[in-house]
Amino acid sequence: MENILQGFFYSFGATMKDVAPIIILIVGFQIFVLKKPIPNLKKVILGSILVIVGLTLFLLGLERALFPVGNLMAEQLSNPEFIKKHYHNPESWLAYYWIYLFAAMIGFATTIAEPSLIAVAIKANEVSGGTIKKWGLRIVVAVGVALALALGTFRIVTGTPLYLYILVGYIIVIIQTIFAPKKIIALAYDSGGVTTSTVTVPIVAALGLGLSGVVPGRNPAIDGFGLIAFASLFPIITVLAYAQIMELLNKKKK
């Protein structure tokens, strides 16, 4: 019990540190620059307290339960003994197929639970008058992260240079931007940045560092990075692609 309370206050402190500059900035601006009270002040304060307490519990729960399990599983799946048991030739990149699948599935799952993506989906749904569905956007983004992590772990196993993948990814995004419906572009670009915050980053970082520590010839310092970069790039591609496919289907109907 004592442990839980300690954990709660520790993660409450961390959240407060995160929030304090924002509170100082907003209060300072209201008092010195705008010189007007915030409308619905009581409700806003209550809402902010809910956000802070909610985020504290959320982080505490992640640290106690999900991160240790996620790390443990990443370790077990990249364990040489496990790999030998499932594939005859542990030297081949194919031997790591369970890792690719795990990376894809855990990427999808953690993205669905990502609070900042939920926030952007709520806003996009509101602004588009309901044409952009909350779950639709979240699933398309999550598929992007799944592809990103599968490819990212493949890159770590094969040791191919990161920047080549990123450059190709950028070129694909640029070409898609030319042809995609203009309305979706801003949202698509934004969905790249929101996928990687509270839930996804720690599990993904553990996976990358763990994997590059196990695969012969990889250096965690150089090869361990890059998964997060992939996870911020691919959702842009999938969101743009989804919008393009929907547009094509609509045209065919007409």
Next chain:
Amino acid sequence: MAFFSRITKLIVYSSKKLMSAFLDLLPILLVISFFQLVILQQPFPQFYEILFGSTLVLLGLMLFIEGLEMGLFPIGESMAYALAKKGSLFWLLFFSFALGFSTTIAEPALIAVAQEAARISAESELIGSSESAKSSYALGLRISVAFSVGFAILLGVLRILKGWPLYYLIIGGYVIVMLITIVAPNEIIGLAYDLGGVTTSTITVPLVTALGVGLASVIKGRNPLLDGFGLIAFASLFPMIFSMLYGIVIFGL
């Protein structure tokens, strides 16, 4: 009677919200159970600990989303309206920069990554291995990233005001990233790419999104969907550019 019907309403409301938070979390539970039981064929380590942690995550997510719509979105929007109404470009841009800078400089994920980067750079003998050399490198990296996020939000807000098309700026940014990648030291590239992703925290995203959408809906001729989004995209692009530049300045070409 009125009291009981209020309580019933509250219970129905909360259980609906709890259900939707449960759906958000369900995929993670399924993936972990599948791999643990079917592929690794091992029992759950510390089953009750996981159950308890998941309950906390569930409650936290529910409260966060409730507070989002009650607190964070309205604050972001009312700041956008008030600043647009005041009509002072200076204060609007100052607010945008300060929002980006102040939320990033203290971001725990960034602090962790900067320290890790300093450790790695010291090991590859790019910087001195003394504690002070490492901490000044880490601090420099944090400041350049925080500065770049502040600058990104400022430029993004200016874009909404002026109605510049987003894709020109983003594509231009990509081209700059590609060009700098060619000359930047290898040690900083992977790190710089990842930094783009870690700068946008869970509290910054809703605030910044509400600010952008709020501005785009008050300013005449702007469309909230076309112009309101895009601030986060800037905030993930600029740190890559600035941290690679920082690497070039520190390590040389």
